[in-house]
Amino acid sequence: MTKKIVTDLNVSNKVVLERADFNVPMKDGVITNDNRIKAALPTIEWLLEHDAKVVLFSHLGKVKKEEDKEKLSLAPVAKRLGELLNKEVTFVPETRGEKLEQAIKAMEVGDVLVVENTRFEDIDGKKESKNDPELGKYWASLGDLFVNDAFGTAHRSHASNVGIASHLETAAGFLMEKEIKFLGGAVDQPVRPFVAILGGAKVSDKINVIESLIDKADKVLIGGGMAYTFLKAKGYEVGQSLLELDKVDLAKSLMEKAGDKLVLPVDVVIADDFSNDANTQIVAADQIPSDWEGLDCGPATIDEFKEILKDAKTVVWNGPMGVFELEAFAKGTIGVMKSISELEDAVTIIGGGDSASAAISLGFEEKFSHISTGGGASLEYLEGKELPGVASITDK
Template sequence: MAKKIVTDLDVANKVVLERADFNVPIADGKITNDNRIVAALPTIQWLIDHDAKVVLFSHLGKVKTEEDKAKLSLRPVAKRLSELLKKDVTFVPETRGALLEKTIKDLKPGEVVLVENTRFEDLDGKKESKNDPELGKYWASLGDLFVNDAFGTAHRSHASNVGIASNLESAAGFLMEKEIKFLGSAVDHPKRPFIAILGGAKVSDKINVIESLLKKADKVIIGGGMAYTFLKAQGKETGNSLLEADKVPLAKQLLETAGDKIVLPTDVVIADHFANDAEAKIVSVDDIPADWEGLDCGPASIEEFKKVLEGAKTVVWNGPMGVFEFPNFAKGTIGVCQAIAELPDATTIIGGGDSAAAAIQLGFEDKFSHISTGGGASLEYLEGKALPGIESISDK
C-alpha cells in the first residue's frame, strides 16, 4: 500500500496517539461483544513492545444529550482492554484539559492511556463529528505521531482521525492495513472468477455498491429483503415482502443492463406474518401469495448460489440472505456462509455490518480470509470511494 504503516514509524520514547475503534455494544455498564477491542490489540501491543507512550482515542455511540454521556463512557472499555493486554490502562474521564495533559506528560514508555469518548465533544457544536480544526490541532498537540487503526470510521472526516492526521506524521495500524489490503484488492485487482453477494433489507442502501460491483464482478448474487424489489421488477407478485416500490424502475434497468450477471433467488421461505413462530412454507418466486411475505431464500436458491460460487477465487459478501435474527429464517444465510467457507483457494471477504455479525454469530468467524470491522466504511470502499480517514494518512 502507498500509505505509511505503523512499522514505518520510529516510536521509541514518543507519545503515539492512536485512533482505535472501540465502538462496542454496552448494556448495563458491561460490554456484550468485545470483537472490536480484540481486533485493535495487535497494533497497541506492537506500540507497547516498541516503547511507545500510547494514547488511545475512540468514539462510542452518538452523544446528543448530557444523559448520553452517563451511558456512553469508555470506562468499561479501559477495564476490558486492561484485561486483554494484561497491564494497566489509565482511563482519563475527559477529552481535553489539565488532567489529560498531565497524564500524557507523565507517561513512561510502554504505558497506555485511554481518553474519554471523543463524541463528548459533539455536545458543543459537533466538534468531533464536524472535524473542528481547533480540536484536531489540540489533540495533535498532545503527541508526536499518529496511528489510525479505526477502519470503521474511515469514511468519516472527524477531528479524531482526519483532524489529528492533518497535524502530525501518521500511519495506518495493522487492522487498517489489513482492511485496505483485502477490500482494496477485491475492488481493484480481484482474482477471477469474482463473485459478489449482496443481501440486507434495502436496495436504496446499496445502489452504488450494486452498480460498482456489476462493473467489476463476474456475477452478483442478490438476496435478502432487497431481492423482492428485483423480483417485482421482473413482474412477479411479492405479497407483503419488503419492497421499495420507488426503486423498481432502477432494479428493472439494472436487470436489463446486467443480463445474466445478476443472480436472484428461485424460491423463498414465506410466512403469514413477521415472527419466528409464524406459519412458514417454501414456494417458487413465481408463487408468492398476496398476503404472505418472504423472510428467507429457499433450498433451491441456496443450491443455485452454490453452483454460481463453484470455482470462485474472490468472494465479497455484504448483507444477510434473510431475517437471520429469527432461527427459523436463518437457513439461507447459514447456507451461503457454509458455501463461501468451504471454497478452496479463494479469498473470501465479509464487508462488515449484519453479514459480519451473522458469520460470527453462526460460528464461521475463522472460515473467512477477512471479516471487515467497518459497515458503512466497507460499503463505501466497495463502491470505490476515497475514504477520508485513509486519504489523510501520510504517504510512504
Template sequence: MTKKVVTDLDVAGKKVLVRADFNVPMKDGEITNDNRIVQALPTIKYLIDNKAKVILFSHLGKVKTEEDKAKLSLKPVATRLAELLDQAVPFVAETRGQELEAAINSLQDGEVMMFENTRFEDIDGKKESKNDPELGKYWASLGDLFVNDAFGTAHRAHASNVGIASNLESAAGFLMDKEIKFIGGAVDNPARPFVAILGGAKVSDKIGVIENLLKKADKVIIGGGMAFTFAKAQGKEIGTSLLEVDKVDLAKELLERAGDKLILPVDARLATSFSNDAAAGVVSIDEIPADKQGLDIGPESEALFAKELQGAKTVVWNGPMGVFEFENFAQGTIGVCEAIAKLSDATTIIGGGDSAAAAMQLGFADDFTHISTGGGASLEYLEGKELPGVAAISDK
C-alpha cells in the first residue's frame, strides 16, 4: 500500500504532531553535527507555510537514569532549530501535563514548538520504548494530525511513532517518504543492473541483508572485515584478520548458493596490528601472512569493484570497505566512493550507518542520490522486513 505523505493532509489551522529524528551527537551540551535537524527542515517549513500549528518531538540517546536527563535534553535542538528557521521555537521541558497542553493550545497558525525527549518516559517502565498504549493515546490527544518524519526509529514500535499513529490520522514527512521511495524502491523494484555493496566488520550483522540482496540484486560485492570470514570459508589463510569462526559454514553456504553473483576482494592492505601506524603493505588475498591482518581492500579489489559497478542503474551500499577512520586504511572506501560517484546514470543509495558517515567524512556526500538517515532501520529495510513505524502510517 502507498502511504500518505504530509501533502495529503489538510493541515491549515490544525495542531500537527511531528515525530522528527533529532537524535544528534552532543558533547558537553553542544550539538556537534546538526545534519539530522537540517534534514527535517523541508517538512517543518512546509507545515509552517501551510499554516499548521507544529508540535515537534524526538528521542535523544538512551535515558536510563535521572542523571541522563540532565545530559539529554532537547533544549539545544530547539535553540539550533530556531536559528535555522529564523523564528522562535519555544521549548517545553515536559513530556506530558498541563504546562505542555497549555503551550500547545496557545499556538497560532504557522508557529512551532518542541517538547522534551520522549525517552524521559523510559525512566519509569520504558513507556516510550515499549509502546505503552496509554502514552501513545495521550500524545495523540495533543494534536489533530500526526506526521512521522523519523526514519531512524522506523524499525522500532515506540509510543512516539506506532502508538500515536494507532490513534490519529497520520502521514509520512518528506524525509520519511524519501527513505521509503529510495530504499524500499531499490529493494522492491530496482532499475537494472542492480549492484549491492556490503561492508563492515561482521557477517552476523548483515546475514539477512546478504540473503535478501542475493535474491534481488544482479551482483553483491563484499568488502570490509566480513570479507575475511568468506576468505576463510574458501580455505584461505587470513592471518590475524577479523574472523567470525561460527559463521564460516554460513559463508560457505552463501558462496555455493550465490555462484558468480558474489564478488569478493582479491587483495588486502595489511597491518601488523589494529593501528593506523601499523601499515604493512598490500598482498593478494591468497598470500596473507599468518602474523598480519587485513584492514582494508587493496587496489586490485578497488579496480575489480569499479569494473563490476560499470553500467549499474541501481547501487545500494552499506558498510565501509576497511577501517576508514584510519587514514592509511581509508583508501578502499574512498575508491568505492569514487567509483560510485562516476556513475552518471544510476540511482545510488547509501543505507545509513558507517558508510554514510564515511561518505560524508570523506567529502562524497553530494555524489549520491540518497544517503539514508537510518542505520538500523536501513539495514532492516534492506533485509526486506516490514518496519513498524512505516507500517503504522495511514495508507492513501
C-alpha cells in the first residue's frame, strides 16, 4: 500500500486525532447495532498500546436543524465505546470551543475522548459537509497527528477527514487499510475468474459500477429490482415489477456492450401484493403476468448463478437479489450468499449497504473475506474513482 498506515506513525505521548465511523443505527437514544464501533476498536487499541492520547471524531445521521441534536448526540456511542474498551471514555458535548480545548489539554497518555457529532457544524452553513477550511484547520490544531479510519465517508470531502488531513501528517487506520486492500485489489488486480454480482433496487444507482465491472469482471450477475429494467430491455413483460422506464435504453446498450458477460435471472418469484402474506408463484423471466410483480429471483436462477460462481477466485457482491427483508422473498439473497460462502480459496467481498446488512442479519458475516463498512464509498471505489478521504492520506 502506497499510503501511510497507523503503524508508520510515532504516536507516543502525542494527541492523535482519529476520524472513526460511529454512524450507528439508533432508536430512542439506544444503539441497535454496534458493529461499526467494534470495527473501529483495533486502531483505537493499537494507539492506546503505543501510548497515544486518542481524540475521536465522527458524524451520526443527518443534522439539519437544532431539534435534531438531542436524538443524534454521540453520547451513547462514547458510553458503548467505554464498555467495549473496558475503560473510561470522556465525552465532550461540543464540536469546538474552550471546553473541548481544555479537555484535550488535560488528557494523559492512554486517555480516550469523543467529540460531539461533527454534523452539528452543518446547522449553520454545512461547515462539516462542505469542508469549511477554517473548521478543518481548527480541528487539526487540537492534535499532533491524524488517523483516518472512516472508509464509510471516504467518498466525501468533509472537514473531519480531508479538512484535518490537509494540516497534519495523516495515516490510514486498520479498517481503512483493509478496505483499500480488499476493494482496491478486487478492482485493480483480481485473481480470475472474477465474478461481480449486482442487485438492489435501481439501475440508476449503479450505472457507473456496472459499466466499470463489465470492463473488469469475467461475469456480471444481475439481480434485485434493477433486473426488471434489463428484462424490459429484452422485450419482456415485467408486470408491476420495479421498473425505470427511462433507463431501458441504457440497459439495452449495457447488454450489447457486455455480451454474454452480463447474466440476468432466468426465473423469478412473483407476487400479487408487496407483503409476506401475498400469493406467490415461480415463473420464467419472460412470463410475468401484467398484474403481478417480481420480488425475488427463482430457484433456476440461483442454480445458474451457483454454477457460474463455483470456479470464481474473486467475487464482489453489492445489492440483494430480492426483497430480503420479507422472508417470502429472501431465498434468492440467501442462495447467492450461501454459494459465495462455500467457495474455497476465493477472495469474497461484500461491498457494503443492504447486502452487508443481509449477510450480518442472516448469520453469514464470518463466511466472507471482507464485508465493507462503506456503502456509497465502496460503490465509488468499485467504479474506479479516487476517493477524497483516501487521496488525502499521506503517501509513504
